[in-house]
Amino acid sequence: xxxxxxxxxxxxxxxxxxxxxxxxxxxxxxxxxxxxxxxxxxxxxxxxxxxxxxxxxxxxxxxxxxxxxxxxxxxxxxxxxxxxxxxxxxxxxxxxxxxxxxxxxxxxxxxxxxxxxxxxxxxxxxxxxxxxxxxxxxxxxxxxxxxxxxxxxxxxxxxxxxxxxxxxxxxxxxxxxxxxxxxxxxxxxxxxxxxxxxxxxxxxxxxxxxxxxxxxxxxxxxxxxxxxxxxxxxxxxxxxxxxxxxxxxxxxxxxxxxxxxxxxxxxxxxxxxxxxxxxxxxxxxxxxxxxxxxxxxxxxxxxxxxxxxxxxxxxxxxxxxxxxxxxxxxxxxxxxxxxxxxxxxxxxxxxx
Amino acid sequence: xxxxxxxxxxxxxxxxxxxxxxxxxxxxxxxxxxxxxxxxxxxxxxxxxxxxxxxxxxxxxxxxxxxxxxxxxxxxxxxxxxxxxxxxxxxxxxxxxxxxxxxxxxxxxxxxxxxxxxxxxxxxxxxxxxxxxxxxxxxxxxxxxxxxxxxxxxxxxxxxxxxxxxxxxxxxxxxxxxxxxxxxxxxxxxxxxxxxxxxxxxxxxxxxxxxxxxxxxxxxxxxxxxxxxxxxxxxxxxxxxxxxxxxxxxxxxxxxxxxxxxxxxxxxxxxxxxxxxxxxxxxxxxxxxxxxxxxxxxxxxxxxxxxxxxxxxxxxxxxxxxxxxxxxxxxxxxxxxxxxxxxxxxxxxxxxxxxxxxxxxxxxxxxxxxxxxxxxxxxxxxxxxxxxxxxxxxxxxxxxxxxxxxxxxxxxxxxxxxxxxxxxxxxxxxxxxxxxxxxxxxxxxxxxxxxxxxxxxxxxxxxxxxxxxxxxxxxxxxxxxxxxxxxxxxxxxxxxxxxxxxxxxxxxxxxxxxxxxxxxxxxxxxxxxxxxxxxxxxxxxxxxxxxxxxxxxxxxxxxxxxxxxxxxxxxxxxxxxxxxxxxxxxxxxxx
Numbered sequence: 004x005x006x007x008x009x010x011x012x013x014x015x016x017x018x019x020x021x022x023x024x025x026x027x028x029x030x031x032x033x034x035x036x037x038x039x040x041x042x043x044x045x046x047x048x049x050x051x052x053x054x055x056x057x058x059x060x061x062x063x064x065x066x067x068x069x070x071x072x073x074x075x076x077x078x079x080x081x082x083x084x085x086x087x088x089x090x091x092x093x094x095x096x097x098x099x100x101x102x103x104x105x106x107x108x109x110x111x112x113x114x115x116x117x118x119x120x121x122x123x124x125x126x127x128x129x130x131x132x133x134x135x136x137x138x139x140x141x142x143x144x145x146x147x148x149x150x151x152x153x154x155x156x157x158x159x160x161x162x163x164x165x166x167x168x169x170x171x172x173x174x175x176x177x178x179x180x181x182x183x184x185x186x187x188x189x190x191x192x193x194x195x196x197x198x199x200x201x202x203x204x205x206x207x208x209x210x211x212x213x214x215x216x217x218x219x220x221x222x223x224x225x226x227x228x229x230x231x232x233x234x235x236x237x238x239x240x241x242x243x244x245x246x247x248x249x250x251x252x253x254x255x256x257x258x259x260x261x262x263x264x265x266x267x268x269x270x271x272x273x274x275x276x277x278x279x280x281x282x283x284x285x286x287x288x289x290x291x292x293x294x295x296x297x298x299x300x301x302x303x304x305x306x307x308x309x310x311x312x313x314x315x316x317x318x319x320x321x322x323x324x325x326x327x328x329x330x331x332x333x334x335x336x337x338x339x340x341x342x343x344x345x346x347x348x349x350x351x352x353x354x355x
Numbered sequence: 356x357x358x359x360x361x362x363x364x365x366x367x368x369x370x371x372x373x374x375x376x377x378x379x380x381x382x383x384x385x386x387x388x389x390x391x392x393x394x395x396x397x398x399x400x401x402x403x404x405x406x407x408x409x410x411x412x413x414x415x416x417x418x419x420x421x422x423x424x425x426x427x428x429x430x431x432x433x434x435x436x437x438x439x440x441x442x443x444x445x446x447x448x449x450x451x452x453x454x455x456x457x458x459x460x461x462x463x464x465x466x467x468x469x470x471x472x473x474x475x476x477x478x479x480x481x482x483x484x485x486x487x488x489x490x491x492x493x494x495x496x497x498x499x500x501x502x503x504x505x506x507x508x509x510x511x512x513x514x515x516x517x518x519x520x521x522x523x524x525x526x527x528x529x530x531x532x533x534x535x536x537x538x539x540x541x542x543x544x545x546x547x548x549x550x551x552x553x554x555x556x557x558x559x560x561x562x563x564x565x566x567x568x569x570x571x572x573x574x575x576x577x578x579x580x581x582x583x584x585x586x587x588x589x590x591x592x593x594x595x596x597x598x599x600x601x602x603x604x605x606x607x608x609x610x611x612x613x614x615x616x617x618x619x620x621x622x623x624x625x626x627x628x629x630x631x632x633x634x635x636x637x638x639x640x641x642x643x644x645x646x647x648x649x650x651x652x653x654x655x656x657x658x659x660x661x662x663x664x665x666x667x668x669x670x671x672x673x674x675x676x677x678x679x680x681x682x683x684x685x686x687x688x689x690x691x692x693x694x695x696x697x698x699x700x701x702x703x704x705x706x707x708x709x710x711x712x713x714x715x716x717x718x719x720x721x722x723x724x725x726x727x728x729x730x731x732x733x734x735x736x737x738x739x740x741x742x743x744x745x746x747x748x749x750x751x752x753x754x755x756x757x758x759x760x761x762x763x764x765x766x767x768x769x770x771x772x773x774x775x776x777x778x779x780x781x782x783x784x785x786x787x788x789x790x791x792x793x794x795x796x797x798x799x800x801x802x803x804x805x806x807x808x809x810x811x812x813x814x815x816x817x818x819x820x821x822x823x824x825x826x827x828x829x830x831x832x833x834x835x836x837x838x839x840x841x842x843x844x845x846x847x848x849x850x851x852x853x854x855x856x857x858x859x860x861x862x863x864x865x866x867x868x869x870x871x872x873x874x875x876x877x878x879x880x881x882x883x884x885x886x887x888x889x890x891x892x893x894x895x896x897x898x899x900x901x902x903x904x905x906x907x908x909x910x911x912x913x914x915x916x917x918x919x920x921x922x923x924x925x926x927x928x929x930x931x932x933x934x935x936x937x938x939x940x941x942x943x944x945x946x
Contacts, residue, residue: 009413068812086844157706157749249608252510268607
């Protein structure tokens with residue numbers, strides 16, 4: 004019934020619009036007849052095609068809109084700056100941030116220029132009766148210019164982008180710490196490779212009791228593996244993640260490290276990075292302080308506890324009703340602290 | 356066909372009409388109804404995301420009680436269902452069938468000078484299959500456990516397992532059935548469009564004299580024929596996995612306390628199949644809009660479209676490239692990184708023809724004599740959102756940069772501007788421009804202006820700030836962001852965006868009023884109200900079977916002879932437009 008109410012509101016609104024519009028199309032005209040008396044007539048001014056006056060008004064609106072749009076862009080760039088992610092917290096992320104900056108400056112310039120031209124031309128060439136438009140159908144020179152320039156710029160972006168992509172995705176070679184991240188509806192688990200730095204095989208068919216990740220205990224590499232519920236990483240050491248999923252697609256998203264990879268049931272995916280700052284160091288970064296301040300401003304207004312910065316692993320692929328609450332804390336610490344923590348954890352053999 | 360007039364009944368005229376003009380109106384109105392549903396859904400979930408778990412009477416009004424956790428609050432899986440169906444409806448039902456179906460049907464025979472489509476019967480079938488698929492999609496909203504909720508991309512295993520999300524039960528089955536029928540209708544329609552354009556052009560209408568609208572719709576149809584069958588096969592295999600126990604996309608799944616009997620399949624395979632359609636689909640949506648605007652911008656600038664051949668080249672380049680870029684949706688899917696490099700390369704190449712198009716539109720405005728009819732406003736709006744949205748594509752298409760913005764609100768902002776808003780603008784522009792051809796009456800100008808300006812402000816108000824919350828790392832498809840203190844300072848931005856969305860939604864009522872009232876009360880149209888060159892404006896205002904009462908017109912020139920002057924600087928025929936049917940004057944050079 005409530006739906007019916009809203010429907011009637013919409014209909015009433017619609018009728019209102021139509022009636023107001025109809026009224027506005029009539030112009031009142033006072034005509035003087037003899038003896039100084041006036042008669043009032045209504046003239047229907049309902050011309051469905053743009054007149055010179057319309058062109059003038061709409062052209063000016065475009066100019067105003069351009070100014071408004073510039074203000075919006077400026078506002079977002081300046082005032083929404085603090086809410087964005089802080090500088091990368093991984094070594095690999097530095098390159099990412101460089102490419103990001105270059106790309107955004109480039110597209111920013113193009114955006115400002117082309118929008119200006121578009122709306123300015125709309126304003127400048129608004130139709131005037133009797134003016135002749137210029138018959139200008141083709142110019143190979145112009146077209147060559149705006150085919151070549153984007154091509155060159157894009158070639159640079161592509162080459163730079165691909166070199167970074169190759170670096171980031173190249174996980175071979177160096178001695179990295181091996182960590183398995185395991186996704187399921189709606190939580191994360193992890194497993195360190197242990198002393199041998201080799202992960203034992205895993206398959207959902209081995210899930211039983213405490214062995215929630217389906218580690219294959221017949222694999223000799225599995226015995227020293229360390230299943231955990233919280234991710235600790237040593238600063239300055241390359242970490243290679245192997246991702247598995249138990250049920251549906253998930254995506255392991257670690258925005259501060261510029262890292263993301265889908266977790267796919269039935270296959271193992273991988274990604275890697277080198278943490279640059281410990282959690283403590285990151286909390287002291289200027290843009291993190293700004294970000295935390297802006298978060299806490301909002302939290303205080305809602306009467307909530309103040310927030311302290313922590314690295315996070317979020318799920319970033321729709322995975323079910325509680326997709327919005329699937330997270331794991333990541334703690335980056337000195338290698339010494341990391342080893343201390345790791346040695347306190349029980350191995351798979353001890354656990355199962 | 357024009358020779359004999361058989362008696363028409365209500366059924367043959369309004370229901371099972373073979374006349375392309377009536378079929379186009381059927382597509383349009385069905386598309387609009389679906390559009391209302393799709394937009395309304397977006398407003399409901401925008402309310403939830405801006406004011407999480409607040410009670411809203413509008414949510415209470417429009418959602419069945421079992422979809423609410425408490426009165427006026429939607430459940431998390433229903434949030435996802437709304438997002439899913441909103442995407443499906445807007446992309447396929449509104450912007451594919453509603454846009455391409457309407458204008459291909461209306462304009463192809465009229466602009467190439469044909470009496471009707473190559474097969475009126477297939478055309479009729481195509482519409483009715485679209486209608487049936489729409490009905491099934493709407494029915495799926497009412498099933499007990501809720502409609503499909505795995506995102507419009509329906510990635511398995513989520514879409515395959517009712518244990519994973521309730522909407523993957525009957526809701527998903529109906530989704531698949533509806534889409535299978537939809538794909539079939541799209542194929543039938545597209546084949547018809549291609550055949551008609553290739554075979555039924557009137558005398559003198561060479562391919563290089565076709566209006567750009569025709570080129571766009573022609574190439575769109577080709578992309579559709581190439582890519583839609585692949586989605587059909589994906590849907591079919593998914594149906595097998597869901598119902599007959601095959602393992603095309605599923606493997607090693609433990610859910611609800613048990614291991615499922617699937618082995619050896621891969622969801623990544625599904626992603627490939629899906630995006631092999633999914634990406635060209637973007638251009639299936641966008642190209643018709645760009646085609647319509649090319650025509651409208653030229654007419655209303657009183658100038659030829661700049662770089663006609665470059666525009667055709669761009670359309671073909673975009674179409675070709677669009678079929679080899681799908682992997683850019685999958686940079687972090689676990690696909691081989693080398694493959695990612697290839698897709699980065701092809702994807703960024705698309706920026707070149709797109710840039711050419713944008714520059715050509717801007718140059719068309721330069722030194723024009725712009726007539727700001729509502730259609731023209733929407734066309735300029737399209738160029739603006741196409742640029743804004745297109746530029747961020749350079750970020751997302753670059754595999755290295757995509758890593759951190761993939762599946763965040765940055766993506767949502769990007770595609771809503773570049774294909775959502777742009778294509779909707781193109782559709783509106785087309786409706787305002789060709790309304791006189793459809794209904795023989797004019798739409799109200801003032802309401803058109805009001806509609807455009809509120810929509811334009813609201814669209815940027817919603818989608819421009821959205822980039823920034825994406826850059827803050829906010830993932831899309833979250834029921835609420837309150838579980839992450841990290842995102843608490845984005846709540847204000849989200850609320851502002853929702854307010855703009857509500858304003859924008861209300862502005863569409865202005866359009867609906869204008870549309871439906873103008874059908875009955877609009878000013879009667881003249882034959883060529885916009886003083887345009889193309890053939891559809893040589894037909895009489897009243898619709899007749901066969902379009903032209905006498906002979907089919909013969910074409911003597913390209914469609915963009917606006918403001919063409921002779922050596923003395925005078926208009927060649929005394930007017931600032933020369934219709935395609937006018938033969939060249941002695942000594943006149945063909946443009």
